[in-house]
Amino acid sequence: MMTGIRTIYADYQATTPVDPRVVEAMSPYWSDSFGNPHSSDHAIGWRAAEAVHKASASVAALIGADPDEVAFTSGATESNNLALLGLARRAPPVRRRVLVSAVEHKCVLAAARALAEREGFAVATIPVDREGSIDMDALARQIDETVLAVSIMAVNNEVGAIQEVSHISGLLRPHGIIFHCDAAQAPCAMDMGSLANYADLISLSGHKIYGPQGIGALYIRRDLQARVEPIIYGGGQQSGLRSGTVPVPLCVGMAAAVDIVRSPEGADERKRLARQRDSFIRLLRDGRFPVAVNGPVRDRRHPGNANVRFDGFSAYDVLGSLQPRLAASTGAACASGVPEPSHVLRAMGLSEAQADSSIRFSFGRFTTDDDIEEAAYLVVEALESLAP
Numbered sequence: 001m002m003t004g005i006r007t008i009y010a011d012y013q014a015t016t017p018v019d020p021r022v023v024e025a026m027s028p029y030w031s032d033s034f035g036n037p038h039s040s041d042h043a044i045g046w047r048a049a050e051a052v053h054k055a056s057a058s059v060a061a062l063i064g065a066d067p068d069e070v071a072f073t074s075g076a077t078e079s080n081n082l083a084l085l086g087l088a089r090r091a092p093p094v095r096r097r098v099l100v101s102a103v104e105h106k107c108v109l110a111a112a113r114a115l116a117e118r119e120g121f122a123v124a125t126i127p128v129d130r131e132g133s134i135d136m137d138a139l140a141r142q143i144d145e146t147v148l149a150v151s152i153m154a155v156n157n158e159v160g161a162i163q164e165v166s167h168i169s170g171l172l173r174p175h176g177i178i179f180h181c182d183a184a185q186a187p188c189a190m191d192m193g194s195l196a197n198y199a200d201l202i203s204l205s206g207h208k209i210y211g212p213q214g215i216g217a218l219y220i221r222r223d224l225q226a227r228v229e230p231i232i233y234g235g236g237q238q239s240g241l242r243s244g245t246v247p248v249p250l251c252v253g254m255a256a257a258v259d260i261v262r263s264p265e266g267a268d269e270r271k272r273l274a275r276q277r278d279s280f281i282r283l284l285r286d287g288r289f290p291v292a293v294n295g296p297v298r299d300r301r302h303p304g305n306a307n308v309r310f311d312g313f314s315a316y317d318v319l320g321s322l323q324p325r326l327a328a329s330t331g332a333a334c335a336s337g338v339p340e341p342s343h344v345l346r347a348m349g350l351s352e353a354q355a356d357s358s359i360r361f362s363f364g365r366f367t368t369d370d371d372i373e374e375a376a377y378l379v380v381e382a383l384e385s386l387a388p
């Protein structure tokens, strides 16, 4: 926006700016090393294929997998659709049930709904508790040998709840149930080096981790790959799992982003973010308005996430009056432009009014201590101006 006023960005869970090191890593692949990685007849194609292979290795290393278990997609939305629709379309006749948590991203919920409405699957929703954690007893009650797959995210995009994936995996494995985990928000929130030991399919996204938009990945455990029907047909690239020319610059960018996030710098960043997030909440509480935090306690929460409720205020009014100085959001980016109460907060037991009073602030790599102070000041000032 060309207002001349600086905007503090506190919406890193919606998307992240691309890290300058990622831009640099990508730059040779636009016009110098521009080959089609599937051109197997010449050296330019071979070099592009080598870059894609290296990128798969980085992404695989993030979750403790092998490069041939990773397929690049256009983002986590596509990965989630490929996982759920793909598994369902090759499901054995005895497994016609799919379970999803109540706090999944809309793309998982919508794909599951399509399975119910168009493909004859029985889809059930697993509830969460007041903090957004999966109700393990409810999950345990639902599972048996008729369930094909369970889809539960690693880290929630609205309240930052980190789920206990090892516990979930332990419940599912004895029944031969496939565990799909949407980990789009996980790399900046937790060490996920052993996630592939627990989840059978894992969705990732480039633009949540300081990589480019338009690229994601789906990990599919090697022995399950034959059980996934593609949702895009074509030249049979990526072992037939996802046809279409693989976008080399985007893959290289996603891999560079992954390499940063899984380096010691990633762990330091998580610590710094938790400190900044806590200080933001403390500063808000210094104001005269009651401030409630939605979601789990500190160590089971995305370190950059503060989902805060200002009872008696409309989140839209607060966000509106903060423009253009502070960018935060009500939670999931709303594609339709029609505001609706957050399904995540409602599933956690909040009333519609409480959900409508909640704002997600999410901090990230380029957030400074000054940003935190100024952001808190701006929010308190906005509340003052809106208070009756």
Ligand SMILES: Cc1ncc(COP(=O)(O)O)c(C=O)c1O
Residues within 6 Å of the ligand: 013, 014, 074, 075, 076, 077, 078, 105, 107, 153, 155, 156, 157, 182, 184, 185, 204, 205, 206, 207, 215, 216, 333
């Ligand atoms: C948990 C989660 N899953 C999936 C997505 C969709 O990711 P993409 O934008 O890469 O399609 C998002 C993005 O908002 C997300 O936060």
